[in-house]
Amino acid sequence: MKSNMQHIRLIGLILGVVLVFASLVTIAQKGIAFGQDFTGGYVTVIDVPKSVTVDEMQLKLHQLGVDNARIDLQMDGSWRIFQTPSSTNDLKVKEWNSELNSQWHATVLDASYLGAQVGDELIEQGGLAGLFALLSVLLYLACRFEWRLAVSASIALFHDVVITLGLFSATQVEFDLTVLAALLAIIGYSLNDSIVVGDRVRELLFEERYKQAPVAKVIDQAIKDSLSRTLITSLTTLATVLSIWWLAGAGLSSFAMALCCGIAVGTLSSLAISATLPQFMGLSYNNYRKEESEATKKQLAEP
Amino acid sequence: MQNIEQLNSKHGMTTSSRFKKFFTAIIIVILIICATPNLYPNKNLIQVQASANNVLVVSVPELKNNLENEGFKVKKVISHQGGYLVELENRALTAEARAHIAALHNELNVKVISASTMPLWLEYTGLKPIKLGLDLDGGVLFVLKVDVEQAMLSQLQSVADEANSIRINNRYRHLSSPQVVNAQEVEIVATVQGKTELQALSTTLRDRYPHLSSNRKAHGSLTTLTLSFPEAKKIELHKQLMTQALSTLRSRIEELGITEAVTQRQGDNYIRIELPGVQDPDQAKRIIGATAKLSFHALQTAGGQRIKDKLGNVINIDPTAIFGGDEIESATAGRDEYGKPLVELFLSSSGGKKINHFSRQNVGKPMATVFAQYYVSTSGETKKHTEVISVATIQQVLNTRFSITNMQSMERAQELALLLRAGSLDAPITIVKEQTIGPSLGEKNIESGFKALALGLSITLLFMALWYRKLGVIAIISLLVNLVCLIGLMSLLPGVVLTLPGIAGLVLTIGMAVDTNVIIFERVRELRSKGATMVIALKQGYQQAMSSIVDANLTTMITALILLGIGYGPVKGFAITLALGIVTSIFAGVIVSGLLSESLYSQQRQGGK
Numbered sequence: 001m002k003s004n005m006q007h008i009r010l011i012g013l014i015l016g017v018v019l020v021f022a023s024l025v026t027i028a029q030k031g032i033a034f035g036q037d038f039t040g041g042y043v044t045v046i047d048v049p050k051s052v053t054v055d056e057m058q059l060k061l062h063q064l065g066v067d068n069a070r071i072d073l074q075m076d077g078s079w080r081i082f083q084t085p086s087s088t089n090d091l092k093v094k095e096w097n098s099e100l101n102s103q104w105h106a107t108v109l110d111a112s113y114l115g116a117q118v119g120d121e122l123i124e125q126g127g128l129a130g131l132f133a134l135l136s137v138l139l140y141l142a143c144r145f146e147w148r149l150a151v152s153a154s155i156a157l158f159h160d161v162v163i164t165l166g167l168f169s170a171t172q173v174e175f176d177l178t179v180l181a182a183l184l185a186i187i188g189y190s191l192n193d194s195i196v197v198g199d200r201v202r203e204l205l206f207e208e209r210y211k212q213a214p215v216a217k218v219i220d221q222a223i224k225d226s227l228s229r230t231l232i233t234s235l236t237t238l239a240t241v242l243s244i245w246w247l248a249g250a251g252l253s254s255f256a257m258a259l260c261c262g263i264a265v266g267t268l269s270s271l272a273i274s275a276t277l278p279q280f281m282g283l284s285y286n287n288y289r290k291e292e293s294e295a296t297k298k299q300l301a302e303p
Numbered sequence: 304m305q306n307i308e309q310l311n312s313k314h315g316m317t318t319s320s321r322f323k324k325f326f327t328a329i330i331i332v333i334l335i336i337c338a339t340p341n342l343y344p345n346k347n348l349i350q351v352q353a354s355a356n357n358v359l360v361v362s363v364p365e366l367k368n369n370l371e372n373e374g375f376k377v378k379k380v381i382s383h384q385g386g387y388l389v390e391l392e393n394r395a396l397t398a399e400a401r402a403h404i405a406a407l408h409n410e411l412n413v414k415v416i417s418a419s420t421m422p423l424w425l426e427y428t429g430l431k432p433i434k435l436g437l438d439l440d441g442g443v444l445f446v447l448k449v450d451v452e453q454a455m456l457s458q459l460q461s462v463a464d465e466a467n468s469i470r471i472n473n474r475y476r477h478l479s480s481p482q483v484v485n486a487q488e489v490e491i492v493a494t495v496q497g498k499t500e501l502q503a504l505s506t507t508l509r510d511r512y513p514h515l516s517s518n519r520k521a522h523g524s525l526t527t528l529t530l531s532f533p534e535a536k537k538i539e540l541h542k543q544l545m546t547q548a549l550s551t552l553r554s555r556i557e558e559l560g561i562t563e564a565v566t567q568r569q570g571d572n573y574i575r576i577e578l579p580g581v582q583d584p585d586q587a588k589r590i591i592g593a594t595a596k597l598s599f600h601a602l603q604t605a606g607g608q609r610i611k612d613k614l615g616n617v618i619n620i621d622p623t624a625i626f627g628g629d630e631i632e633s634a635t636a637g638r639d640e641y642g643k644p645l646v647e648l649f650l651s652s653s654g655g656k657k658i659n660h661f662s663r664q665n666v667g668k669p670m671a672t673v674f675a676q677y678y679v680s681t682s683g684e685t686k687k688h689t690e691v692i693s694v695a696t697i698q699q700v701l702n703t704r705f706s707i708t709n710m711q712s713m714e715r716a717q718e719l720a721l722l723l724r725a726g727s728l729d730a731p732i733t734i735v736k737e738q739t740i741g742p743s744l745g746e747k748n749i750e751s752g753f754k755a756l757a758l759g760l761s762i763t764l765l766f767m768a769l770w771y772r773k774l775g776v777i778a779i780i781s782l783l784v785n786l787v788c789l790i791g792l793m794s795l796l797p798g799v800v801l802t803l804p805g806i807a808g809l810v811l812t813i814g815m816a817v818d819t820n821v822i823i824f825e826r827v828r829e830l831r832s833k834g835a836t837m838v839i840a841l842k843q844g845y846q847q848a849m850s851s852i853v854d855a856n857l858t859t860m861i862t863a864l865i866l867l868g869i870g871y872g873p874v875k876g877f878a879i880t881l882a883l884g885i886v887t888s889i890f891a892g893v894i895v896s897g898l899l900s901e902s903l904y905s906q907q908r909q910g911g912k
Contacts, residue, residue: 178807178877185811196851233817235766243758248803248806255807
């Protein structure tokens with residue numbers, strides 16, 4: 001039973017490492033498809049009365065001189081065409097819009113343009129927000145936890161964020177401001193899971209019957225104790241996120257995708273990474289002994 | 304004896320929790336009342352009134368016919384303050400119908416207004432529904448052009464004025480009056496005898512404007528001095544002017560009380576502003592579009608800049624300001640002892656020093672307050688309008704705090720104070736695009752957002768009921784309390800705007816709020832399996848779970864606050880909902896469900912006896 005649990009955790013850990021590397025490779029190769037929020041450019045949402053496939057649309061747009069555009073068929077049946085500021089200009093966009101109107105009776109639902117400089121400012125700001133969030137969360141962890149647990153929780157955090165970014169790189173779904181918000185929410189969520197498990201580990205280490213037990217066994221028990229909580233919370237949150245994905249419209253689908261991925265890998269990492277790593281770093285009851293000797297005395301004094 | 308002790312302790316417990324119960328109930332009731340206005344969303348009406356000095360000639364049937372002929376279905380028309388209020392069947396068409404009426408009757412003043420539909424008693428409380436963002440409620444979009452060229456031109460003009468002033472004061476007779484030519488450079492021509500004068504003027508000017516490049520050319524007997532901005536300086540100035548315009552506009556919008564506004568740079572010279580929920584763009588337009596600049600000047604008897612005051616009298620002022628609008632830290636409108644409107648200014652310490660230094664040497668002399676504003680003329684050109692708004696005699700040595708008296712009206716005073724608070728704008732801005740976004744797309748977004756909320760909520764509630772049975776009922780009640788409290792809190796707090804990502808935050812909050820209950824209930828289950836009675840298990844379960852709950856919410860709070868601080872636009876909406884959701888989750892998950900389970904199980908035990 002015990003070896004079983006440990007095996008699962010080890011497999012999870014290896015899987016996590018593999019996924020992180022795969023994500024990093026994907027990001028390095030394919031990059032991330034930053035949305036208009038970050039790059040600037042032209043977004044045109046059009047409605048085409050007759051049904052066309054993505055390939056047909058691509059061909060048609062190519063004939064109209066639209067190259068290197070990102071073409072998406074949205075859930076409500078409208079087409080979203082995104083062009084970077086360097087690839088086109090105001091006049092050209094108007095030109096193909098009117099061409100498409102006369103040839104396919106397409107109507108423009110929404111057209112927007114954003115300068116490239118705005119994007120640069122936003123990347124700076126977004127990066128700053130991410131960095132700030134990470135730093136304050138690390139600071140919080142350092143105050144809150146024994147260093148082995150804190151380091152493991154941060155690694156789990158890194159794991160969750162990188163894999164989510166990897167998914168966006170692999171699928172080339174646009175990374176916009178709402179995805180950034182989702183990433184920050186994932187940071188909070190992932191940490192929360194790690195802390196609940198970590199707290200259990202600490203609690204059990206103080207219990208008489210686990211004092212002499214190998215730390216792996218203590219961790220197993222902590223995971224078992226908190227498993228139902230972790231699963232229930234993840235499932236209810238996942239259910240709400242999926243309902244956003246399904247019903248809340250095209251504007252929030254990438255946001256929901258990021259959260260969905262983040263919550264799923266966050267749950268796995270809280271079990272396989274943030275709880276497993278401390279074991280290899282030599283976590284034991286003795287780590288707490290000096291720091292909390294008084295608390296220990298009290299515990300020992302109890303019958 | 305033991306019985307009495309037990310009774311005592313029990314009595315003590317109930318009084319303390321009665322107190323707690325009372326407060327909890329009060330908070331819930333207040334927040335429920337705050338949430339109720341959301342059941343009565345505002346409706347958009349078209350207000351039709353005769354414009355000034357006109358009589359309302361159009362009749363109700365005529366108005367109705369006009370609209371129905373164009374395919375707008377009119378729900379009802381009521382008379383209101385000498386005009387009419389028109390309500391359409393389809394509120395999404397309101398803005399379109401307004402444009403139609405306005406085009407037909409240009410003698411009318413036609414506006415879209417947002418009217419409350421609340422019952423009278425609720426209206427009386429002054430509560431309002433949550434403000435909706437541009438994506439949910441439509442709103443106004445502005446694109447502004449920042450006229451950097453004009454700003455550079457006006458800087459050159461002040462160099463020319465300054466040069467002219469030096470020329471007159473020093474009696475340089477052999478120099479032409481400095482002129483701005485080609486909107487690029489300042490040109491001064493000297494005759495043969497004027498060479499030394501030109502040299503002296505050039506040196507003085509170079510001292511005052513070190514960043515200007517000067518160039519001297521001789522042709523025939525004349526020498527021409529040209530002053531201009533070097534290319535690098537132009538680029539720097541351009542960047543500086545854009546940054547200033549952005550930050551000033553942001554603070555103006557904040558002064559208007561619109562927090563969800565998006566202010567972004569668009570292209571090289573444009574700024575895009577989205578004002579959600581605003582249906583009548585006129586006030587916003589006046590505040591945002593104004594390029595007001597205030598400066599304080601000494602008077603001159605001859606030369607200098609000639610500026611008219613309200614009555615048309617020409618006043619000569621020293622073109623170099625004692626201090627400008629950027630030294631003003633804060634400004635408030637008020638009234639003096641005679642009830643006349645005034646604007647009270649608070650200067651920065653450097654501004655205070657400047658005015659102190661100047662007023663010390665000039666007690667008894669006049670000082671002019673100059674107000675400059677750009678506007679677009681009927682031919683579409685940007686023009687500068689400069690006016691002396693007051694000439695006051697300096698009565699005493701002035702410091703960082705003083706007032707501009709004799710304002711035209713309280714409204715003018717308030718607007719001037721607002722503009723001064725928001726900071727100065729050196730480059731004129733003009734609105735090049737203005738669009739009132741109808742609420743039809745918003746209605747679709749609200750519908751889909753709330754569908755997602757309903758689905759997420761029902762899955763969660765169903766799961767809790769099936770998994771925890773009786774305890775689940777507590778979770779369900781506390782979740783509903785949580786949702787209502789969150790909506791109440793969002794309606795209560797000013798500046799909270801609900802956007803589509805905000806609804807996502809609401810849905811996510813529901814998903815995560817269960818966590819608090821789950822952590823507690825899992826502890827309770829564990830304690831129960833160890834053989835504790837329900838009452839003890841509940842009590843200890845709440846205690847043991849507290850540290851996990853605090854941690855869980857604190858980590859989310861950290862990220863929510865960072866998002867709130869750095870993000871803007873839709874992300875800010877998400878962050879606000881998330882942060883407020885944490886507060887209500889703790890309230891509902893810990894306090895409300897704690898009290899509920901206490902009363903539920905103690906009643907059951909009594910009933911069991």
